[in-house]
Amino acid sequence: MFTTAKFTLALTALAVATPALSEEVNLYSYRQPELLKPLTDAFTAETGIAVNVAYLEKGMVERLQAEGARSPADLIFTVDISRLYAAVNAGLTQPVTSDTLKANVPDIYHDPEGHWWGLTTRARIVYASKDRVADGEVTTYEDLADPKWKDRICTRSGTNAYNVALTSAAIHHHGVEGATAWLEGMKANLARKPQGNDRAQVKAIWAGECDIAIGNTYYMGQMLADEEQKEWAESVNIVFPTFENGGTHVNISGVAMTKAAPNKDNALKMMEFLTSPEAQEIYANANFEYPIAPGTESAPLVQSWGSFEADTVNLMDLARLRDDALKLTEIVDFDG
Numbered sequence: 001m002f003t004t005a006k007f008t009l010a011l012t013a014l015a016v017a018t019p020a021l022s023e024e025v026n027l028y029s030y031r032q033p034e035l036l037k038p039l040t041d042a043f044t045a046e047t048g049i050a051v052n053v054a055y056l057e058k059g060m061v062e063r064l065q066a067e068g069a070r071s072p073a074d075l076i077f078t079v080d081i082s083r084l085y086a087a088v089n090a091g092l093t094q095p096v097t098s099d100t101l102k103a104n105v106p107d108i109y110h111d112p113e114g115h116w117w118g119l120t121t122r123a124r125i126v127y128a129s130k131d132r133v134a135d136g137e138v139t140t141y142e143d144l145a146d147p148k149w150k151d152r153i154c155t156r157s158g159t160n161a162y163n164v165a166l167t168s169a170a171i172h173h174h175g176v177e178g179a180t181a182w183l184e185g186m187k188a189n190l191a192r193k194p195q196g197n198d199r200a201q202v203k204a205i206w207a208g209e210c211d212i213a214i215g216n217t218y219y220m221g222q223m224l225a226d227e228e229q230k231e232w233a234e235s236v237n238i239v240f241p242t243f244e245n246g247g248t249h250v251n252i253s254g255v256a257m258t259k260a261a262p263n264k265d266n267a268l269k270m271m272e273f274l275t276s277p278e279a280q281e282i283y284a285n286a287n288f289e290y291p292i293a294p295g296t297e298s299a300p301l302v303q304s305w306g307s308f309e310a311d312t313v314n315l316m317d318l319a320r321l322r323d324d325a326l327k328l329t330e331i332v333d334f335d336g
Contacts, residue, residue: 023047023048023049023050023263023266024049024050024051024052024263024266025049025050025051025052025074025075025263025266025267025269025270026052026053026054026072026073026074026075026262026263027040027051027052027053027054027073027074027075027076027077027270028053028054028056028060028063028064028073028075028076028077028258029053029054029055029056029076029077029078030055030056030057030060030077030078030079030083031055031077031078031079031253031287032055033053033055034286035283035286035287036053036077038282038283038286039274039279039282039283039286040053042273042278042279042282043270043273043274043279046273047269047273049266049269049270051270054073060076060078060083060087061086061087061090061092064076064087064090064092064258064260065090065092067260068260069260070260071258071260072262073258073260073261074257074258074261074262074263074264074266074267074270075255075256075257075258075261075267075270075271076092076093076255076256076258077253077254077255078253078254079251079252079253079254080161080162080165080251080252081165081251081252081254081315081316081318081319082161082164082165082319082322083161084111084115084116084252084254084256084319085116085316085319085320085322087116087256088111088115088116088256091259092258092259093115093116093256093257093258093259094115094257094258094259094261095111095113095114095115096114096115096117096256096257096268096271097114098268098271098272100272100275100276101114101117101271101272101275103294104272104275104276104277104280104292104293104294105117105118105275105292105293106292106294107314108312108313108314108315109121109252109254109292109315110254111316112314112316115256116254116255116256117254117255117256117271117275118252118253118254118292118315119252119253119254119255119274119275119280119283119292120252120253120280120283120284120287120289120290120291120292121250121251121252121253121289121290121292121310122216122217122218122250122251122252122253122289122290123216123217123240123248123249123250123290123308123310124162124165124166124214124215124216124248124249124250124251125214125215125216125217125238125239125240125241125248126138126144126212126213126214126215126238126239126240126241127201127202127205127212127213127214127215127220127236127237127238127239128205128211128212128236128237128238128239129205129211129212129235129236129237130235130236130237131235132211133211133212133237138212138239138241139241139242140241140242140243140244141166141169141170141182141241141242141243141249142174142182142243142244143241144182144185144186144189144212144214144241145181145182145183145184145185145186145188145189146185146189147185147188147189149189149211149212150188150189151189151190151191151210152189152191152210152211152212153186153189153190153191153210153211153212153213153214154190154191154192154201154204154205154209154210154212154213155186155190155194155201155213155214156194156195156196156197156198156200156201156214157194157195157335158183158194158329158334158335159326159329159330159334159335162198162216162251163214163329164322164325164326164329165249165251165318165322165325166214166249167179167183167325167328167329168318168319168321168322168324168325169243169246169249169311169313169318170182170183170243170325171321171324171325171328172313172317172318172321173243173244173245173246176324176328179325179328180328180331180332183328183329183332183334184332186334187332187333187334191204191209191210191211192204192209192210193335193336194334194335198213198214198215198216198219199215199219199222199223199229199232201213201214201215202215202219202223202229202232202233202235202236203229203232205232205235205236206231206232206235206236212239213236216251217238217288217289217290217302217305218287218288218289220233220238220288220305221287221288221299221301221302222288224301238305238306240306240307240308242308242309242311243311246311246312246313247308247309247310247311247312248308248309248310248311249311250290250310250311251315252292252315253283253287253289255271255274257271275293276293277291277293277294277295277296280292280293280296281296281297284296284298284299284302285299288301288302289302290302
């Protein structure tokens with residue numbers, strides 16, 4: 001068992017109910033407790049290994065650096081490729097490979113050297129007003145820079161991790177010059193200064209402040225489950241744009257084993273479990289994301305949003321472009 005000084009330590013119900021369990025695995029997570037509990041409960045039920053979870057709001061890399069070789073964390077659990085890459089780049093993870101992981105996780109959704117492994121994906125899509133945007137009016141990401149959208153687009157900050165990843169994809173497909181023109185064109189089409197989170201953009205569409213917005217797919221599920229936000233969600237359609245020479249941009253939730261992992265064997269067992277079809281569907285149903293293991297299906301609600309072809313670029317390639325994308329966002333003063 002381990003404790004945290006600055007962060008809340010939450011134990012799974014099974015770990016609390018069975019304190020006699022001698023085997024354990026320790027997890028640092030940026031994801032909410034309600035998303036992880038179904039997974040940790042299922043893992044403990046299957047293996048008898050207790051799962052101890054410390055839920056962190058920020059500072060995971062800094063915490064692991066401060067703890068060094070004494071860190072109790074076996075695994076880190078987070079969203080967005082840039083956060084996984086930051087941990088790898090800081091030397092805080094170790095390469096992991098197994099036949100199970102390779103079978104369950106497509107090549108584009110894990111680090112080529114095995115430092116991180118994807119679990120679920122979410123698409124960065126367009127929310128479009130049902131009343132003011134015609135079917136087929138939104139087609140590509142490049143189209144967002146078209147003057148026809150002037151004063152019609154809402155988005156959160158260009159420096160947000162999700163938008164930085166999208167800009168990284170634009171650089172990958174079109175180079176710095178092409179991505180610059182794209183960002184400048186989209187900025188010229190903004191209905192208001194970038195602000196708020198993805199849900200706030202949907203609210204702005206509902207309120208008539210803009211007609212389309214950029215956001216992650218899973219927010220639709222979260223809004224529909226919220227009595228106040230349900231009306232916002234029902235005012236928009238989900239549209240899956242693509243890059244002109246690629247597919248729909250996706251990001252991931254993923255897991256990595258820490259360099260100091262004190263329970264390495266148990267950590268590997270948990271990684272293999274998390275990538276299994278059973279766990280993938282449990283997790284995807286809880287967070288309205290897309291499972292990536294072969295033969296798995298997303299929740300019926302998620303399926304109702306439609307299908308798409310994901311971009312095939314390895315996400316590690318996008319992570320390496322993060323600094324360039326952030327610099328480019330600041331150069332065009334996207335949030336100004």
